[in-house]
Amino acid sequence: MLCSVLAAENYSLWPRRPAELEQARHLVREQKVMEAAALLEPYVIEQGIAGREARQIMGAVNVRRYLSRRHPQAKVYKVQRGDTIERIASAHNCPTDVLMLLNGLVEPSMVKRGQRLVVVPMNLRIEVHPAQREISVWDGTQLVADYDIVDMKVPDSKTNHETRVIAREGYVRGAAIPRRSLMFAASHRVLRLEGDICIAGAQRVPGNVFKMEPKDVNELALLVGVGARVSIVWDEESYKKLDPKADATPQQKTDSPQAKS
Numbered sequence: 001m002l003c004s005v006l007a008a009e010n011y012s013l014w015p016r017r018p019a020e021l022e023q024a025r026h027l028v029r030e031q032k033v034m035e036a037a038a039l040l041e042p043y044v045i046e047q048g049i050a051g052r053e054a055r056q057i058m059g060a061v062n063v064r065r066y067l068s069r070r071h072p073q074a075k076v077y078k079v080q081r082g083d084t085i086e087r088i089a090s091a092h093n094c095p096t097d098v099l100m101l102l103n104g105l106v107e108p109s110m111v112k113r114g115q116r117l118v119v120v121p122m123n124l125r126i127e128v129h130p131a132q133r134e135i136s137v138w139d140g141t142q143l144v145a146d147y148d149i150v151d152m153k154v155p156d157s158k159t160n161h162e163t164r165v166i167a168r169e170g171y172v173r174g175a176a177i178p179r180r181s182l183m184f185a186a187s188h189r190v191l192r193l194e195g196d197i198c199i200a201g202a203q204r205v206p207g208n209v210f211k212m213e214p215k216d217v218n219e220l221a222l223l224v225g226v227g228a229r230v231s232i233v234w235d236e237e238s239y240k241k242l243d244p245k246a247d248a249t250p251q252q253k254t255d256s257p258q259a260k261s
Contacts, residue, residue, distance in 0.1 A: 055146035
């Protein structure tokens with residue numbers, strides 16, 4: 001009872017939840033995603049509860065769009081003689097996983113000359129915010145996805161630094177799965193970064209690791225390819241001064257060197 005009274009007395013001290021967040025949820029349910037995105041845009045870079053909720057709603061909208069044929073940069077490619085799924089993916093900067101997902105492909109070797117495939121370039125970058133236990137994905141200034149960090153083992157030196165994705169790996173019951181294997185699609189993904197850092201889900205990995213829900217890591221591994229820029233942010237104010245969202249995102253590679261072996 002006392003707790004209830006105290007909560008009631010202090011309720012006015014809590015930050016007010018912007019009405020735009022609930023309006024955006026209604027618009028998403030009505031499939032009016034562009035209107036929802038416009039309402040959320042001012043809030044996605046905020047810290048605190050309102051910013052976190054805005055990023056989660058925006059992510060729910062954009063992930064479906066970025067991993068679908070409705071992607072703003074989607075185009076159709078006609079398969080030529082000598083093409084392979086890996087060659088097409090590399091030429092269009094579209095990870096093989098995404099290429100297969102968009103076109104309902106199960107076996108990479110099934111592409112045929114004259115076949116029309118939807119390809120989507122993926123030039124996204126990652127921001128890791130350990131203090132907020134949050135990982136977000138950006139396309140320039142556009143928020144694409146937002147995920148929770150459920151656990152982490154990180155270095156003592158907590159300074160901002162830049163790194164890159166150097167491999168996208170798959171594991172089933174602790175065993176590494178080759179990318180060309182049919183089992184890769186059902187594997188638990190691990191994103192390996194420079195500096196002995198990983199982003200992982202169910203898979204146990206040595207070294208420094210940011211752990212997410214397995215389904216979230218698998219989704220993240222679809223959105224970003226090898227070579228993607230990763231910013232690990234401890235000091236939010238210093239990071240904002242750099243204005244990283246204004247930088248052009250570098251080209252990503254679609255597969256890791258390990259994947260080609």
